[in-house]
Amino acid sequence: MTADVRQRDRSGDRAHGAGSDPTAGPVLSVRNLSKTFPGTRALDDVSVDVRPGEVHALMGQNGSGKSTLIKVLAGYHSADPGSTAEMDGVPFEAGRTVPPGLRFVHQDLGLILELSAQDNLALHGGFARGFGRRVLWKQQEAETRRVLAAFDIDLDIHRPLAAATPVQRTVVAIAAALQGWDGGGVLVLDEPTAVLPHDEVERLFEVVEQVRNRGTSVLYVSHRMDEIFSLADRVTVLRGGRRVGTYDVSSLDTRSLATRMVGDEVDPDFRAPVVTQGHQPVTLQAQDIRGKWLRGVDLEARAGEIVGIAGLAGAGALELPYALAGKAGALASGQIRLPATSEDWYDVQRARDLEIPLVPADRQTEAVVAEFSVAENLSLSSLRSLGRRGRLSAKDEATLVETWSERLSLVSAGPGAPISTLSGGNQQKVILARCLAGDPQVLVLCEPTAGVDIGTRVSIYRIIADLAAHGLTVIVASSDEGDLLALCTRILVLRDGVVAEELPAEGLTKNVLIRAIEGADE
Numbered sequence: 001m002t003a004d005v006r007q008r009d010r011s012g013d014r015a016h017g018a019g020s021d022p023t024a025g026p027v028l029s030v031r032n033l034s035k036t037f038p039g040t041r042a043l044d045d046v047s048v049d050v051r052p053g054e055v056h057a058l059m060g061q062n063g064s065g066k067s068t069l070i071k072v073l074a075g076y077h078s079a080d081p082g083s084t085a086e087m088d089g090v091p092f093e094a095g096r097t098v099p100p101g102l103r104f105v106h107q108d109l110g111l112i113l114e115l116s117a118q119d120n121l122a123l124h125g126g127f128a129r130g131f132g133r134r135v136l137w138k139q140q141e142a143e144t145r146r147v148l149a150a151f152d153i154d155l156d157i158h159r160p161l162a163a164a165t166p167v168q169r170t171v172v173a174i175a176a177a178l179q180g181w182d183g184g185g186v187l188v189l190d191e192p193t194a195v196l197p198h199d200e201v202e203r204l205f206e207v208v209e210q211v212r213n214r215g216t217s218v219l220y221v222s223h224r225m226d227e228i229f230s231l232a233d234r235v236t237v238l239r240g241g242r243r244v245g246t247y248d249v250s251s252l253d254t255r256s257l258a259t260r261m262v263g264d265e266v267d268p269d270f271r272a273p274v275v276t277q278g279h280q281p282v283t284l285q286a287q288d289i290r291g292k293w294l295r296g297v298d299l300e301a302r303a304g305e306i307v308g309i310a311g312l313a314g315a316g317a318l319e320l321p322y323a324l325a326g327k328a329g330a331l332a333s334g335q336i337r338l339p340a341t342s343e344d345w346y347d348v349q350r351a352r353d354l355e356i357p358l359v360p361a362d363r364q365t366e367a368v369v370a371e372f373s374v375a376e377n378l379s380l381s382s383l384r385s386l387g388r389r390g391r392l393s394a395k396d397e398a399t400l401v402e403t404w405s406e407r408l409s410l411v412s413a414g415p416g417a418p419i420s421t422l423s424g425g426n427q428q429k430v431i432l433a434r435c436l437a438g439d440p441q442v443l444v445l446c447e448p449t450a451g452v453d454i455g456t457r458v459s460i461y462r463i464i465a466d467l468a469a470h471g472l473t474v475i476v477a478s479s480d481e482g483d484l485l486a487l488c489t490r491i492l493v494l495r496d497g498v499v500a501e502e503l504p505a506e507g508l509t510k511n512v513l514i515r516a517i518e519g520a521d522e
């Protein structure tokens with residue numbers, strides 16, 4: 001059974017809204033919430049009610065105020081005066097106090113990957129201690145197993161979480177957040193699936209259902225619209241810091257939801273106008289690429305081609321872009337060359353010298369320099385070309401930043417603004433601009449639209465398609481099939497570390513792609 005079919009079955013079983021009782025009073029109610037940063041009104045008079053037992057989605061374009069709302073609820077940001085909030089009918093001051101039934105899993109999960117699941121849970125919930133404050137390890141282990149048993153997760157609780165899969169880590173973060181809270185309340189999940197492959201997304205959906213089954217409501221932030229239709233009962237849409245409305249998911253379809261978010265007609269099934277470039281010269285060749293997951297991949301791409309890479313977790317799809325950019329680590333082997341510039345083959349361990357820019361999967365830890373401004377982040381890979389006699393030309397840098405800010409419709413308080421004040425989607429645009437600013441021949445993208453809203457996605461697709469039309473070769477790996485269908489001329493499907501299928505994108509449907517990724521027809 002394909003993921004799509006499973007999703008339909010589940011929503012059919014449950015019927016949207018069945019998890020929540022419209023006549024019941026809200027478990028969480030926030031009224032007239034505003035938040036002003038210097039120069040930005042991030043939230044403007046927003047009200048949200050979460051019903052008992054519902055999955056309530058929070059959606060909106062990049063910069064619409066979702067994270068700010070979550071951060072005010074978590075007490076990280078204060079709120080402007082004038083709001084009221086109640087949890088289970090008990091008033092609290094949003095931005096100053098956090099009621100015990102309100103639990104959070106933030107995007108970065110808040111885990112220490114060098115530590116085991118047991119230690120991470122203990123850091124959140126406290127160690128079991130005996131006489132003289134000695135840790136009672138047996139008791140601690142039993143408690144860890146009890147907490148994780150609720151989520152039916154197969155995980156060695158003593159191994160560092162670095163060795164766990166992304167979804168296992170997410171489940172540990174959810175278990176940690178809910179520790180000591182037995183039902184009721186609200187769990188806030190801030191983009192838990194941003195970079196999860198779809199089989200792991202499925203697993204996470206099951207966990208969300210388990211959370212709901214214990215009577216805990218879920219406030220769920222996501223940019224992936226298919227998730228909202230599979231999972232949520234209601235959705236609140238924010239635009240420009242204001243609440244557009246709250247809707248029963250069953251009353252919407254993807255187009256009407258996208259239009260409410262963007263405020264304009266949007267085509268959720270947009271496909272970039274890219275064409276197969278059979279007559280163009282080969283610009284990238286890779287042979288026998290191996291690594292942690294890869295078991296010998298050959299690849300050839302032509303100028304103007306956008307080649308997609310798809311696969312389940314562990315298939316190697318997300319490892320391949322790193323190997324091509326020479327950033328896959330010591331395990332990687334194989335050969336790569338850019339025949340348009342040189343006949344020489346490079347070992348992937350030396351592929352960095354080819355300077356193929358990579359938009360990495362996790363922009364926060366792999367790309368963004370949090371202490372730097374927008375301009376400094378954007379110009380980082382072009383510093384050599386912006387300098388004269390070893391000195392950086394501020395004027396050239398300003399021109400570069402202005403050109404790319406305009407081209408990508410970047411929303412920020414200006415080039416000098418700290419990048420950390422930009423919404424996630426706008427940070428992604430800065431990283432994309434950094435990679436494009438050097439005018440590369442080949443560009444490698446990994447999860448290019450992670451955390452990017454539907455409107456911005458389409459503009460990113462258009463930009464990449466336009467660059468491809470002018471000869472750029474693009475390799476794009478994504479766990480979001482929508483990216484691959486929107487962008488690619490052909491898609492390589494990896495299974496068990498090798499190319500199992502190659503699909504021409506023309507006429508390809510999401511269902512056929514998912515079946516290929518799952519190896520469902522074998």
Ligand SMILES: Nc1ncnc2c1ncn2[C@@H]1O[C@H](COP(=O)(O)OP(=O)(O)OP(=O)(O)O)[C@@H](O)[C@H]1O
Nearest residue numbers: 037042062063064065066067068421422423424425
């Ligand atoms: N610490 C801050 N200082 C200044 N401005 C901020 C700060 N945090 C957020 N903003 C601004 O507030 C607005 C709302 O940002 P927020 O991060 O809440 O958006 P979002 O809907 O979560 O976006 P995304 O989907 O990209 O994560 C944006 O214009 C952002 O630049």
